[in-house]
Amino acid sequence: MSELDFTSILLRKNSLRKAVEEASIADLEKVLADLTEIKAEKLAQKEAEEAAEAERLEAIKKIQEQMAELGLSADDIAAQTAGKTGKKGKVPAKYRLIDADGKPHEWSGRGRMPKVFEERINKGASKEDFLIVN
Structure with a gap:
């Protein structure tokens, strides 16, 4: 069974009902517990990603405020770093x-x-x- 088929069965109630008709109550409880645990893990991961993004945006905001206090713009920073990509160019023939x-x-x-x-x-x-x- 492909991943697409498996997902299709999980997302359709009638397909899921047919797929588990031979399963015992204990098996269904185990699947339900596993799905609940997976859901909690996904929610925690999503919250961590959102917190990291909020922290990143806060850092950007602080830097923008500091730049405004100093009268600097993004163009000033770009002008100072232009050409400093780390690449040294073509080496002459020896x-x-x-x-x-x-x-x-x-x-x-x-x-x-x-x-x-x-x-x-x-x-x-x-x-x-x-x-x-x-």
Whole structure:
């Protein structure tokens, strides 16, 4: 039985009645107790989420009040943090080689070594042979 079928049975009284017609009173009481416990857990989880959201909104309100007292706006904060995403951009090539077809290949020295460089090193060259000298 799929989850959808199970949910469909639980949500329709006649389907539920048919599904439990062979169950004993003790079994039905156990199911009822389990459902009551699950309901209480869900309610507690919902209350905790609502409390956390209320706390978050209160913190935002306090920060907005502090910003207003100091004459700051969200744009002021955004201007100070613009460009500070932590990403450093593209790393310049440190190594270069020209293949047999005359095509240049460059590598920053970071990450996995390109196959072209790997093949040349396996034939006896060293990485230093491909250093780009400025």
